[in-house]
Amino acid sequence: PWYFDAATRSLFFNNGGVEFLRYEPTRQQPVRSGTNFRISGMVDSLPATVQRATAQRFPNIHLVRFDGAATQVSQQTAPSVPQSIEEMKANTNWWPLQNGSFPHNRADIVRAIIDGTALGVCDGSYMPNQSDSLGAAAWIIEDPATGTACHGTCQTSGEPVEVNAYRSELQGMHATLLAVLLICTLNNIRSGAVTIGCDNQTAINVSQAQWRRVQWKVKHTDLIRAIHTVREQIEERGVTLIFTHVRGHQDDACCPSQLPRIVQLNIKMDRNAKERLLDMITEPTACQQETFG
Numbered sequence: 001p002w003y004f005d006a007a008t009r010s011l012f013f014n015n016g017g018v019e020f021l022r023y024e025p026t027r028q029q030p031v032r033s034g035t036n037f038r039i040s041g042m043v044d045s046l047p048a049t050v051q052r053a054t055a056q057r058f059p060n061i062h063l064v065r066f067d068g069a070a071t072q073v074s075q076q077t078a079p080s081v082p083q084s085i086e087e088m089k090a091n092t093n094w095w096p097l098q099n100g101s102f103p104h105n106r107a108d109i110v111r112a113i114i115d116g117t118a119l120g121v122c123d124g125s126y127m128p129n130q131s132d133s134l135g136a137a138a139w140i141i142e143d144p145a146t147g148t149a150c151h152g153t154c155q156t157s158g159e160p161v162e163v164n165a166y167r168s169e170l171q172g173m174h175a176t177l178l179a180v181l182l183i184c185t186l187n188n189i190r191s192g193a194v195t196i197g198c199d200n201q202t203a204i205n206v207s208q209a210q211w212r213r214v215q216w217k218v219k220h221t222d223l224i225r226a227i228h229t230v231r232e233q234i235e236e237r238g239v240t241l242i243f244t245h246v247r248g249h250q251d252d253a254c255c256p257s258q259l260p261r262i263v264q265l266n267i268k269m270d271r272n273a274k275e276r277l278l279d280m281i282t283e284p285t286a287c288q289q290e291t292f293g
Contacts, residue, residue, distance in 0.1 A: 003046055004053035004066065011037045011055060011066060012046055019044050023055075023064055035066045052159065052222075081185040081233075088182060096175040097182065100139075100152025109150065109183060112143035113239065116193035119144055121246070121265035122176040123199060124156065124168025125273035131281045133160030137172030138272035141179050141194070144261045150179055153276035157223065169200040170223045172273065173207050177230040177241075184237050193240040197262045199248035199270075207231065208243040 003012040003020075011023035023037035037055070055064045082088035085102050103109075112118035122139040135156030142149035154175055156168045173196070180194050198204050206218075207227050214225045234241060246266045256264050 002053040002055045003050040005047045005050045007047065007049055010040075010047075011053065011064065012043070012050065013055075013064075020046060026063070037064050037066055081181060084186065094178065094182075096137075096154040096157075096171070097152060097178055099154070100150060100179065102150045103148060106148070106150070106183065106187065108143040108146045108148035109141060110187045110189060112145065113180075113184065113189055113194055114192040116240070117144060118142065118192070118194045119197065119262050119265060120176045120180055120194050121197040121262060121269050122169075122172030123248075123266060123269035123273050124165060124170075124172045125270070125277045126156070126163070126165040126168050127274075127277060127281070128164075131277075133163055134277060134280050135163045135165070135168035135171070136273050136277035136280060137168050137175055138269040138276065139172050139176040139179060140265055140269060141176070141183060142261075142265060150183065151272075152179075153272055155276075155280060158220075162220070166200065166202065167220050167223065168273070169198065169203040170206075170220055170227065172269070173198060173203055174223060174227050174230065177207075177227060177234065180239070180241075181230050181234050184234060184239055189237065189239060191238045193242055194234075195242045195244055195262065197244050197246040197266055199246050199266055201245050204243045204245050208241070 001014060004010070005012070009025055012020040013023070014020045019042045022040050022043050024040045026036055026038040053066065055066050057064050082091055082094065088094045089098055109118060118141060120139070120141045122137060124135060124137045126135040136153060137156060138151070138153045140149050140151035152175070154171065156163050156171045158167055176196060183189070196207075206224050211228070214221055214228060218224060231241060244262070246262055248266060248270065250259055250263050251267050256267055
């Protein structure tokens with residue numbers, strides 16, 4: 001993949017190794033016109049402000065043509081937390097939650113977080129046979145004692161070639177943690193716990209990993225870094241996140257009402273994510289057209 005840093009006007013390319021080729025602008029013009037870059041060396045890390053970019057190599061010469069960068073930087077720090085649901089709905093940085101449902105009275109959810117009984121569950125959906133460029137995710141934060149919940153769905157972020165089933169699971173995890181952070185901030189919650197359930201073990205593993213730094217060679221680095229940033233903000237408030245793997249499709253073998261509540265919510269999120277994805281496939285206007293943020 002290609003990356004562009006506007007501050008230094010440098011292009012970077014990684015072909016799967018641990019280092020990046022660095023390119024700088026040059027006036028040398030091959031057959032095609034445009035902004036051209038020449039290789040200038042190797043670096044072992046990227047600036048924090050890089051954007052995903054597209055570029056084209058010219059054969060047999062050490063030049064590339066820069067075609068453009070992402071319109072939005074994939075943020076590696078969480079945006080400032082809104083002070084109300086209305087403010088969140090108007091803030092495009094919080095787009096994963098913007099079609100969510102938030103009850104006016106969230107006292108039960110707040111109490112469940114403080115008591116450590118709250119459940120947060122997410123799932124992703126990807127149907128490459130119907131669309132290989134679209135994915136969706138669903139999330140919910142619930143007080144299992146009363147059923148009071150915040151919930152919603154969102155489109156999987158990223159360029160079309162990046163979207164897949166795994167990224168959709170990560171998108172659901174990111175939205176779930178954003179919702180927890182929002183609720184904790186709006187209600188000044190400074191202690192408690194939320195159990196986070198997901199049926200993708202790898203998504204669980206990378207979300208709870210205590211890495212000092214997420215390497216760029218890891219797939220979906222932008223989303224994993226954002227997950228870690230939001231997770232750390234929640235933990236800094238004194239709220240513990242308990243990540244747990246929920247085996248999917250358990251309703252294939254028995255009645256959902258006989259299953260634990262966290263499993264029932266996973267079944268519901270699986271259905272909600274599929275419904276959102278099918279809506280986007282059949283009605284293109286339902287797509288958010290958002291890059292990750």
